[in-house]
Amino acid sequence: MVSEVQNNPTAILRVERLSMKFGGLIAINDLNFEARRGAITALIGPNGAGKTTVFNCITGFYKPTEGMLTMTRQNGEEYLLERMADFVITKKAKVARTFQNIRLFSGLTVLENLLVAQHNPLMLSSGFTILGLLGFPTYKKAASDAIEKARFWLEKINLVERADDPAGDLPYGAQRRLEIARAMCTDPELLCLDEPAAGLNARESAELNKLLLDIRDETGTSILLIEHDMSVVMEISDHVVVLEYGTKISDGTPETVKNDPKVIAAYLGVEDEEVVELIEQAEAAGVDDITAAVDLLSTEALLEIEEAHPDMAPAALIPSAPAKVRRTRATAAKKPTVKSATDTTAAKPAAASTVKSKPTNPAAKPPAAIKPGATANALAEPRGGKADKLIVIKGIGPVNERKLNEHGIFHFDQIAAWKKADIIAAEAYLAFDGRIAREDWIGQAKKLAKQSQVTPAPKKTGGAK
The missing domain is CATH 3.40.50.300 (P-loop containing nucleotide triphosphate hydrolases)
Structure with missing residues (x-):
């Protein structure tokens, strides 16, 4: 190659x-x-x-x-x-570098941190301390040059006045700049x-x-x-x-x-086909920048929250979504639920005994038939008529959730019980390459299944015994 x-x-x-x-x-x-x-x-x-x-x-x-x-x-x-x-x-x-975690010599002064970075020329000019102890001119000049270079970088990072302060006493942002200046002294x-x-x-x-x-x-x-x-x-x-x-x-x-869909997919944790959907939604909403697809996905999740919890006001949770996009998506999401004026069935009260809970997620509706390639524990429909929100699992987006539902996977405990053959079957229709194991879907599903089974303890009433 x-x-x-x-x-x-x-x-x-x-x-x-x-x-x-x-x-x-x-x-x-x-x-x-x-x-x-x-x-x-x-x-x-x-x-x-x-x-x-x-x-x-x-x-x-x-x-x-x-x-x-x-x-x-x-x-x-x-x-x-x-x-x-x-x-x-x-x-x-x-080649010089800095680290994620600041690694200054906090007990040394700001100036000394910059001098330490110049130890190679200083040691060479001092004859590895002997000439320095004897006060040879070569070492004096090298020491003077080192201080001058340190002063230059202190001025560049606006820390000249704090040259004699311990590096550990500097604010966090100043320590970041000092670490870069120390690297530049090499x-x-x-x-x-x-x-x-x-x-x-x-x-x-x-x-x-x-x-x-x-x-x-x-x-x-x-x-x-x-x-x-x-x-x-x-x-x-x-x-x-x-x-x-x-x-x-x-x-x-x-x-x-x-504007690369693969980059958007990587940061969102979704598959490429989901990004294609988001891009199409962004274009339909009149958004010029493809990165608005990120906001569209957030808006999609926001609308689902609003539908599940109408008494909440979660709009403030996602301030980055453009107002125009949110209005467009909200309108589109609500259209299927609007009933015409001639629809008389909406006015008929249902008997209490026949009322069934409806899934809040449209993707959770039972499929007409489970598609080929389903896992061993696939179900014809969600238990109790309501599916778990599988998108809670990291790595499962709306499109992937829909595919799982189409293949009879509606609940956390189903994913938690997957064996090797089930993983292979799921990866075939999800077009994954080791992602289920890499993101530990099964481990995540086990925790979520366990949490859903825990019933809250009854509240204590009355005074102290």
Whole structure:
């Protein structure tokens, strides 16, 4: 198989056929992408997609099971990172990184944190402490240069006045910026940032965006970042790579990735055909941006909540849904229930003995016949005329719930009782590839089935005994 990544002279990092396995778990599967020189490349995806594992392979914390990681420096030297120790990658290949959790030396001052990052040139100029103890001019000059570089980055992150304060006393956002400045004191050509905007408020995120753009524009440093804050990713990134379960599903400009149905499916946890439905709904509602499909799905869920609990007002739960879309979807959802003026059956009172509970979910209506390929415990209709809301299980969306209902699966305890043959049968008509086991549908169903069987204890009345 020919790699997707070619020998591009503008690429500072080429990731080719990268795979990382932990026993039977495949964290990264045949990943190919490149980070271009002087650009900001974002690596995004749902939790557990393998983003940090990619960083750990690039920076030497993990040794990949397979693949090649080629770092090309400005002087033309190439380094195969998968063959190098982590500290050598920083020193020779000029790759620096930050972590999800801040890892400053909290007991040292802000200035000392930046000086520690420059220990390689300082140790070399001091003859590994001997020349420094003797006060040789080479060490004095190196120490002066280190302080000057630290002062430059303190000014850049607006922390000059706090240079002598312990790093642990800084606010959270300032500690994030200090960690980036410390990484920059190693003079990297590639800066890897693992969720730099995590925990920041809107103002701090804006400051971070400006800092990263300044680093790219003023120093020429290439940036590879992992981020969940899409406002950061879409505003500053030149190139975006999207992972799902260790596999690349999209690669391109922020605009291209934002409008990719596969990306929307990955973040929503639904199948591609569901996304197609959502896109069609968005277009029918007159929404220009395909990402409104996300809001449409939320609105769909909102309408179901409103139908099940008419006394509640859950509209505030989903403020992101466009008002126009919500009105369109609400109107469409209510149309089937409107009865004509000539419908006289609606006025006839039903006898109390013949009233049956109706399922709140239209997909829960009993099918005319169970479709072929059903699991062993399929039912002709939901017990008691009411199906469980299977979409509560992570990984089951409205379309998947409908398919399960069509094949006689209406209740949590049915999924909880599935055997291997049942999983194979379900994956055949759901077009899944290991997702049932990966997202542990059976485990989720067992918990939900157990919860539904628990009856609330009667309330105590009367005074204390």
